[in-house]
Amino acid sequence: MILDGKCPTGPIETRWERCKAELKLVNPANKRKYKVIVVGTGLAGASAAATLAELGYQVDAFCFQDSPRRAHSIAAQGGINAAKNYQNDGDSVWRLFYDTVKGGDFRARESNVHRLAECSRNIIDQCVAQGVPFAREYGGLLDNRSFGGAQVSRTFYARGQTGQQLLIGAYQALARMIGLRKVTMFPRTEMLDVVVVNGVARGIVVRDLISGKVSTHAADAVVLATGGYGNVFFLSTNAKGCNVTATWRAHKKGAFFANPCYTQIHPTCIPVSGDHQSKLTLMSESLRNDGRIWVPKTKGDARSPDQIPEDERDYYLERRYPSYGNLAPRDISSRSAKYACDEGRGVGPGGLGVYLDFADAIKRLGEATIRERYGNLFDMYERITGENPYQVPMRIYPAVHYTMGGLWVDYHLMSNLPGLFVLGEANFSDHGANRLGASALMQGLADGYFVIPYTIGHFFASTKQEKVTTDHPEFKKAEAEVTARMNRLLSINGKRTVDSFHKELGKLMWDKVGMARDRAGLQETLQKIPAIREEFWKNVFVPGSGEALNQALEKAGRVADFLEFAELLAADALHREESCGGHFRTEYQTEDGEAVRNDQEFCYVGAWEWKGDGKAAELHKEPLKYEFVHLATRSYK
Amino acid sequence: MSGHDHGHGHGHAPNPAPSHAPSHAMMRVNLHIWRQKDAHDDGRMVAYPNVECSPDMSFLEMLDVLNERLQEKGEEPIAFDSDCREGVCGMCSLTVNGTPHGPRKGTTVCQLHMRSFRDGEEIFIEPWRAKAFPVQKDLVVDRGAFDRIIAAGGFVSVRTGGCPDGNAIPVPKEEADQAMDAASCIGCGACVAACPNAAAMLFVGAKVSHLRHLPQGQAEQKRRAQAMVDTMDAEGFGNCSNYFECEAVCPKEIPVKVIAELNRDYLSASLTREERKADGGGGG
Numbered sequence: 043m044i045l046d047g048k049c050p051t052g053p054i055e056t057r058w059e060r061c062k063a064e065l066k067l068v069n070p071a072n073k074r075k076y077k078v079i080v081v082g083t084g085l086a087g088a089s090a091a092a093t094l095a096e097l098g099y100q101v102d103a104f105c106f107q108d109s110p111r112r113a114h115s116i117a118a119q120g121g122i123n124a125a126k127n128y129q130n131d132g133d134s135v136w137r138l139f140y141d142t143v144k145g146g147d148f149r150a151r152e153s154n155v156h157r158l159a160e161c162s163r164n165i166i167d168q169c170v171a172q173g174v175p176f177a178r179e180y181g182g183l184l185d186n187r188s189f190g191g192a193q194v195s196r197t198f199y200a201r202g203q204t205g206q207q208l209l210i211g212a213y214q215a216l217a218r219m220i221g222l223r224k225v226t227m228f229p230r231t232e233m234l235d236v237v238v239v240n241g242v243a244r245g246i247v248v249r250d251l252i253s254g255k256v257s258t259h260a261a262d263a264v265v266l267a268t269g270g271y272g273n274v275f276f277l278s279t280n281a282k283g284c285n286v287t288a289t290w291r292a293h294k295k296g297a298f299f300a301n302p303c304y305t306q307i308h309p310t311c312i313p314v315s316g317d318h319q320s321k322l323t324l325m326s327e328s329l330r331n332d333g334r335i336w337v338p339k340t341k342g343d344a345r346s347p348d349q350i351p352e353d354e355r356d357y358y359l360e361r362r363y364p365s366y367g368n369l370a371p372r373d374i375s376s377r378s379a380k381y382a383c384d385e386g387r388g389v390g391p392g393g394l395g396v397y398l399d400f401a402d403a404i405k406r407l408g409e410a411t412i413r414e415r416y417g418n419l420f421d422m423y424e425r426i427t428g429e430n431p432y433q434v435p436m437r438i439y440p441a442v443h444y445t446m447g448g449l450w451v452d453y454h455l456m457s458n459l460p461g462l463f464v465l466g467e468a469n470f471s472d473h474g475a476n477r478l479g480a481s482a483l484m485q486g487l488a489d490g491y492f493v494i495p496y497t498i499g500h501f502f503a504s505t506k507q508e509k510v511t512t513d514h515p516e517f518k519k520a521e522a523e524v525t526a527r528m529n530r531l532l533s534i535n536g537k538r539t540v541d542s543f544h545k546e547l548g549k550l551m552w553d554k555v556g557m558a559r560d561r562a563g564l565q566e567t568l569q570k571i572p573a574i575r576e577e578f579w580k581n582v583f584v585p586g587s588g589e590a591l592n593q594a595l596e597k598a599g600r601v602a603d604f605l606e607f608a609e610l611l612a613a614d615a616l617h618r619e620e621s622c623g624g625h626f627r628t629e630y631q632t633e634d635g636e637a638v639r640n641d642q643e644f645c646y647v648g649a650w651e652w653k654g655d656g657k658a659a660e661l662h663k664e665p666l667k668y669e670f671v672h673l674a675t676r677s678y679k
Numbered sequence: 680m681s682g683h684d685h686g687h688g689h690g691h692a693p694n695p696a697p698s699h700a701p702s703h704a705m706m707r708v709n710l711h712i713w714r715q716k717d718a719h720d721d722g723r724m725v726a727y728p729n730v731e732c733s734p735d736m737s738f739l740e741m742l743d744v745l746n747e748r749l750q751e752k753g754e755e756p757i758a759f760d761s762d763c764r765e766g767v768c769g770m771c772s773l774t775v776n777g778t779p780h781g782p783r784k785g786t787t788v789c790q791l792h793m794r795s796f797r798d799g800e801e802i803f804i805e806p807w808r809a810k811a812f813p814v815q816k817d818l819v820v821d822r823g824a825f826d827r828i829i830a831a832g833g834f835v836s837v838r839t840g841g842c843p844d845g846n847a848i849p850v851p852k853e854e855a856d857q858a859m860d861a862a863s864c865i866g867c868g869a870c871v872a873a874c875p876n877a878a879a880m881l882f883v884g885a886k887v888s889h890l891r892h893l894p895q896g897q898a899e900q901k902r903r904a905q906a907m908v909d910t911m912d913a914e915g916f917g918n919c920s921n922y923f924e925c926e927a928v929c930p931k932e933i934p935v936k937v938i939a940e941l942n943r944d945y946l947s948a949s950l951t952r953e954e955r956k957a958d959g960g961g962g963g
């Protein structure tokens with residue numbers, strides 16, 4: 043099937059305006075007759091839930107943490123982009139649009155990206171009005187910093203806690219609506235399935251994580267804002283709870299999964315310290331504004347960094363990408379670190395690390411300035427490694443960080459399953475094959491504050507739906523399936539823990555489907571995953587009962603879904619015979635190791651349809667057209 | 680199967696798993712952990728002696744390892760909360776040797792590493808203890824009361840859209856910095872757990888302080904303080920009698936001066952209310 047993203051046509055600058063003008067509206071008095079389920083209250087979900095409630099819709103919101111304020115968005119450090127051009131350095135909506143299309147390695151939709159760049163400006167205004175304490179200059183105006191993949195300074199930030207402050211802003215807007223009883227909030231509640239009635243998403247099955255009770259909720263539309271699937275690799279910078287369950291279950295109910303192989307490996311994370319490692323910690327990319335990345339020129343140079351003279355150091359990013367230097371995009375920086383370590387020039391335990399050195403910046407700006415800019419990141423580094431980065435260079439290594447793939451959505455952010463909308467990291471829409479830094483926060487908030495409030499109204503106004511309650515047989519059926527699956531997990535009574543399976547899967551994925559992929563490795567992975575899955579369903583041990591708080595059971599359900607999803611990710615990576623953005627196939631590279639895209643054959647969104655257990659997923663294509671930014675080899679030299 | 684030896688305590692030492700890591704890098708700790716089946720159970724301390732770990736592990740990773748071992752023996756793992764494990768989500772909530780978040784200043788328990796403990800040390804791990812935070816299982820508590828306090832007034836009442844340009848109102852850097860200092864509260868509840876009265880003043884003060892330092896938050900300054908404090912009282916948090924234990928344990932080092940700011944706003948709100956009453960209803 044050829045998929046249609048329903049993008050508007052005509053001049054790119056006016057597409058979103060025109061689309062909005064043509065959208066059908068729901069009259070204010072009728073809005074309260076519609077109920078919307080919002081699953082996930084990170085930046086995308088909280089902003090959507092608050093805004094939809096303000097408009098008058100009835101909203102039920104769900105998250106698995108004990109409070110919406112704790113969503114994974116809270117951990118974003120570096121900043122949020124916006125085309126404000128406050129620095130007068132030549133920024134514009136056009137430039138942000140251009141940078142994002144190029145940064146995404148020409149695998150994102152132009153229309154969506156332009157809309158994102160337009161909305162970016164409103165986001166800053168909105169957040170300032172909410173009381174988000176962005177960093178300011180002495181004159182009282184908003185401060186900016188630079189991020190990878192851009193030559194202008196357009197990133198707004200709140201120390202190293204930008205995600206926290208933006209999320210708290212959205213959370214407070216949501217809390218206000220909860221206080222006014224416009225939103226009913228269900229914390230510690232996990233969505234375990236979507237209920238489809240007559241081909242439309244009409245509700246969800248959830249489990250109360252404290253009582254263990256499984257129940258269903260009905261609505262007129264379901265919004266998923268459940269984040270990314272980076273934890274399929276077990277080790278990632280994502281919060282421990284991040285999972286693919288919500289989107290995977292929706293996929294199995296008919297929603298297409300797009301570009302699952304586009305995963306982002308972040309170049310600046312704290313290296314793994316041992317087998318016990320439960321997650322990896324990011325050191326914000328903003329550090330690359332002032333830190334210089336290097337490795338020793340000679341292999342196996344074991345001298346301490348201060349003993350290695352300047353001319354025996356290789357500042358490899360500055361050398362290979364002189365115009366972007368240490369601010370080269372993430373995929374390029376990560377791969378360059380991998381090459382350096384593969385050559386035996388890595389530093390620290392196991393040689394899996396490179397230096398991120400602040401000595402020059404401290405000399406130039408003074409320690410106080412560096413402390414002011416990055417103090418909390420330096421403290422975090424010190425806490426984890428026991429080393430003081432003001433004195434010795436940080437050691438960093440790439441780690442899984444973000445997932446560009448997600449459920450396929452059209453320009454209205456609706457999946458191919460009518461009534462199911464997908465926002466934030468959970469959808470595939472705006473970042474193509476590689477996301478630029480500080481763009482995920484922007485996308486989550488654009489989707490939630492400024493896109494879904496318009497498009498969902500159009501869906502309601504243009505489709506006639508009968509009322510459905512949870513008494514409908516489809517709800518009963520979905521609930522029974524969820525309960526049966528849970529009971530099955532509890533009754534296996536095998537010998538291995540859930541985590542042992544998750545780690546086994548994660549290691550396989552990192553080794554074969556991580557920073558560099560090849561045909562043989564992917565084929566091997568596709569053979570191995572079903573075997574791990576089979577063993578899981580025979581030999582996992584899930585203690586306790588379903589009728590109580592049971593963290594092992596929660597994890598088991600999520601890992602079971604990762605074990606299915608991983609196969610799709612690997613299959614997508616195998617099918618995409620090119621290197622683009624975060625997807626690097628070693629067969630497709632230039633002599634000096636740069637990615638080789640294949641626009642002739644692969645300039646499309648790959649959206650997969652679930653065909654049933656044991657059957658291969660079917661690929662549908664949405665061709666990508668570049669009318670405004672011309673297809674070109676991405677160069678950051 | 681599950682939990683059968685919870686009450687046995689000592690003498691039921693699980694054998695430490697053989698390790699493949701160099702032994703000089705390993706250490707052992709003797710744990711005593713609060714186990715409680717659910718909100719209705721009485722709960723008790725259970726000993727887990729000789730737990731092997733590496734000094735590079737975080738405290739929660741050490742518990743992960745213990746949980747793996749318990750499950751390998753067919754037992755139920757210890758329930759505890761965590762998510763980001765980076766000190767920013769506020770989910771983790773363990774009292775370690777009597778101190779919420781443990782011994783390291785300005786550090787959440789997820790960011791605490793085993794190198795902060797001695798080989799052979801006895802470590803007592805309990806949930807937050809406060810009437811307003813009932814235990815739900817083992818080390819997991821219900822902090823919903825914090826959300827209800829925020830919902831009562833911890834926000835700026837703006838709707839989406841139609842906001843003035845972000846640079847329309849300059850905010851002096853010092854004010855923005857103070858707002859940010861207070862806004863870095865992660866809502867973990869350690870301040871409540873540390874307070875002999877289980878007061879929530881540091882948490883509420885942090886929010887009031889964050890918003891009162893910004894022009895955007897000033898219109899509702901008094902109303903906010905009043906509504907949040909009233910909800911705090913209704914939720915069963917105690918009164919502040921200046922013990923300042925909260926400041927000492929706060930992982931984000933929120934200073935007690937935010938409590939003074941809160942008191943100022945609350946007082947002036949009460950005064951306004953009384954003046955209004957004296958005025959005959961304040962234009963209602």
Ligand SMILES: Cc1cc2nc3c(=O)[nH]c(=O)nc-3n(C[C@H](O)[C@H](O)[C@H](O)COP(=O)(O)OP(=O)(O)OC[C@H]3O[C@@H](n4cnc5c(N)ncnc54)[C@H](O)[C@@H]3O)c2cc1C
Nearest residue numbers: 082083084085086106115120121233269466467480482483
């Ligand atoms: C360490 C780190 C730093 C980052 N820094 C930046 C940065 O500086 N700039 C930037 O732009 N981006 C950054 N990112 C990326 C960005 O933070 C995320 O992509 C973004 O916040 C995702 O927001 P979201 O709302 O889509 O999802 P999330 O914030 O992940 O929220 C998901 C929500 O869904 C809920 N949920 C999930 N599954 C279920 C289920 N089955 N049932 C019920 N609820 C469920 C969760 O409870 C949660 O509320 C960073 C990411 C990481 C990991």
Ligand code: SF4
Nearest residue numbers: 864865867868870929
């Ligand atoms: S004030 Fe400190 S201790 Fe209290 S909730 Fe906030 S961060 Fe936690």
Ligand code: FES
Nearest residue numbers: 762764769771789
């Ligand atoms: S787990 Fe997030 S602060 Fe500790």
